[in-house]
Amino acid sequence: MSERYEVFEDPWAPIAVPEGQSVVREFGPLQLTISHGRGQWWLERDRDGLEVPASPRPPERPDRVRFVAEDDVDALVPTPALADRSIVARPEDPLSVVARSQVTLIVSTPLWVVLHTEGGRKVTEVPTILLKDTWFGPDTRNGELCYAARTAAKQFSPDVSRSPLRAYTRVRIRNDSNKPFDVRRVKIPTPLLALYSDEEGGFYTPDLEVHHEGGEDLSAQTASIVHARRRDARLLAPARAGNDRGLFASLGRMLG
């Protein structure tokens, strides 16, 4: 089976693989080798390890999976999706929002690659970056298993380096207390968020808001989704966990 190495500026372009050939497509640190046989596909993935932090550990062992279907197609279509679990992003540098102020931070999260056939039938999905797991909750009994990530938590869009493999979320933090608010972590509830793209091909989610009124128990803060859909927004993927339109109410603890 002959192998072809593709260099695409747009990693989300359809992957055409004629029968008897293989194609390698890179999604950042994730490298997918797709081989096409009669009525079947082989998907081999290799990656550069964990995102948090850069790992000296050997890369994950490439795994090869075979997919079969009753009819044959010559191309697979990769589409972006948000993570299947919430992502807890910790600021790279300790971050504090001064008393009685409001800031908007931009947090990016890695995307998942969902492979479909040309007819729209799902084949599989793969995270572009392997994230570490983390626990988000007030104690070790109550909480939720999430992915861990670091964020630069930049304030202004021009400062953010755009990646076609990440989704961007604006998190507005309102500190209505008379004390500085130490933002130790931000939980992005990705399964509850829809994914949109703009005209420039960037990916983003609905905006989030955190309202801090003081108190020591930071985990008791509640967050809500603010639908700030831009004019050029195009829905790419609905929220994994149902429709997020009904989630104006409390969505659970985002800051802790």
Added chain:
Amino acid sequence: MLELPELSPRLVRILWAVVIAIVGLAGARLLAAISGRVAGTRSRQTRMVTERLVFGVAGTIVLLAALRHAGVDPGVLLGTAGILTVAIGFASQTSASNLISGVFMLFERPFVVGDIIRVGSFTGEVLSVDMLSVKIRTFDNLFVRIPNETLLKSEIANVSHFAIRRVDVKLTVAYGEDMEAFREALFSIAADNPFVLDEPTPMVIVDEFRESSVAVQFSAWAARERFLDAKNSLLEDIQARIYDGQFRSPYPVRILVDHPDDARIVGGQRSARMAPRHQDFDASAANPAEDPP
């Protein structure tokens, strides 16, 4: 033409009773299955208990009806049972104890079907919680029946109750090693391990000073399902990056003093030997890193 012998009315009644019992018990089984499915949509244990309860009640009614049809007065049976109860009661103290313990366990619910529990020397998955005993399947695929009374008296560890677990690794550090560097190396191992949770953050506890080393406990958290992966990979990483890497293994150290003013350090793989009496030895020249506290 073959003529069938005429059956006596009593025999007909008995045959009908058998039919009622068979059909009735099949119906009771069906009713139990439906009830279990309706009641136990979330928990396998609720489903199992509901099924058994419904089948027990419905089955008893069916059997009593069948007996009545066969001409047996259930009242007589119950009266006989009353007399037998005393005798059976004395003979079945253990069973009764297990039964009552089972009822308490059902209310207390220290575990449910599917949980991983540790009781005594057994660790395994709970297969069923019955009135007399709990059945578990150990990881080496043994079927173990534990009487409810034993369970009620025992300490039970439910390994799968919470979503995350802590991996504790006991380590020793040689005297003289840089503890700060040792601590940082352990944190680095945890950060690089894909099975270890980012939070709760790992911790290093200096446990005690031993004869030849400092005892340290390294604790990191992992998701319940990845506990073994985390433990195995952490131990492998510690072996590769701590003991085969930048830190010495803390071998036992002995100082043999043949003369009050003489001392010789014998440690590690070297065989012990006494310092010759005539040989002067400067204790201060010995490696202080190998001195015991």
